[in-house]
Amino acid sequence: MSKLFRAVILGPPGSGKGTISERVASSFGLQHLSSGDFLRENIAAKTEAGVLAKAYIEKGALVPDDLMTRLIIPRLEQMTRHSWLLDGFPRTLAQAKALNSICELDMVISLNIPLETLKDRLRHRWIHPASGRVYNMRFNPPQVQGVDDISGEPLIQHEEDKPEALVARLRHYKDMAKPIIDLYRAKGILHMFSDTETDRIWPHISSLLSSKIPTDLTDAQRATNH
Numbered sequence: 035m036s037k038l039f040r041a042v043i044l045g046p047p048g049s050g051k052g053t054i055s056e057r058v059a060s061s062f063g064l065q066h067l068s069s070g071d072f073l074r075e076n077i078a079a080k081t082e083a084g085v086l087a088k089a090y091i092e093k094g095a096l097v098p099d100d101l102m103t104r105l106i107i108p109r110l111e112q113m114t115r116h117s118w119l120l121d122g123f124p125r126t127l128a129q130a131k132a133l134n135s136i137c138e139l140d141m142v143i144s145l146n147i148p149l150e151t152l153k154d155r156l157r158h159r160w161i162h163p164a165s166g167r168v169y170n171m172r173f174n175p176p177q178v179q180g181v182d183d184i185s186g187e188p189l190i191q192h193e194e195d196k197p198e199a200l201v202a203r204l205r206h207y208k209d210m211a212k213p214i215i216d217l218y219r220a221k222g223i224l225h226m227f228s229d230t231e232t233d234r235i236w237p238h239i240s241s242l243l244s245s246k247i248p249t250d251l252t253d254a255q256r257a258t259n260h
């Protein structure tokens with residue numbers, strides 16, 4: 035069997051991790067694993083870990099490392115036949131070390147987006163809470179304003195996407211991300227992308243992935259995904 039490809043995408047809130055991950059998943063057949071979506075699934079299913087995690091998320095806090103790794107690591111260990119792109123994990127150095135101990139990453143994509151751009155994007159971000167689908171009233175608006183394209187249910191805006199909350203979130207992100215970025219840079223797998231537009235970053239990520247992912251893998255992956 036072809037070698038699996040395992041990658042992580044890092045970036046501050048609003049940097050386009052979710053948007054780019056979806057493009058990677060559809061163009062290269064990698065499975066997009068989002069820690070936020072995974073937590074929401076566990077909360078909806080009322081798993082023991084989901085119930086514990088819910089209390090932290092509702093307070094606007096990160097889920098503690100031991101709980102988070104207990105949730106996500108077994109999920110990754112199950113992925114023995116699929117290549118993946120992980121979004122939202124690791125968020126701390128302890129999580130990065132836990133990930134290191136179970137697999138050798140092939141690539142880390144880090145998004146470096148100016149603060150003003152992030153503020154502007156998040157002001158216009160609307161989400162469908164049940165599915166995690168993300169819209170932007172200017173960049174990718176829903177077909178009908180305020181309504182999810184697939185379910186027809188109403189869209190909501192997150193409290194923490196307000197500009198006042200964002201500055202603190204970004205400072206926190208920078209502090210947490212620095213040692214993680216340093217770790218991956220030292221391993222020689224870090225690729226940093228800086229721009230204000232996802233559409234300008236995407237061609238670079240796409241050609242990088244094309245050069246690293248063998249086509250037989252993407253074909254095989256697509257076949258198993260359909």
Ligand SMILES: Nc1ncnc2c1ncn2[C@@H]1O[C@H](COP(=O)(O)OP(=O)(O)OP(=O)(O)O)[C@@H](O)[C@H]1O
Nearest residue numbers: 046047048069070071091095096097102122123125
């Ligand atoms: N790796 C993680 N470690 C700890 N907590 C996490 C992790 N991933 C997600 N969470 C928790 O789940 C919540 C939702 O995560 P999610 O990534 O969907 O949204 P977010 O924090 O608003 O990020 P972004 O704005 O970058 O999309 C987070 O606010 C945090 O409480």
Ligand SMILES: Nc1nc2c(ncn2[C@@H]2O[C@H](COP(=O)(O)OP(=O)(O)O)[C@@H](O)[C@H]2O)c(=O)[nH]1
Nearest residue numbers: 048049050051052053155159169170173231232
């Ligand atoms: N204007 C604009 N909005 C974008 C661009 N890329 C992503 N977005 C939107 O910005 C918001 C944040 O993107 P998202 O993928 O959720 O980022 P994440 O928080 O890093 O996962 C969403 O509303 C996206 O639709 C872009 O290049 N331009």
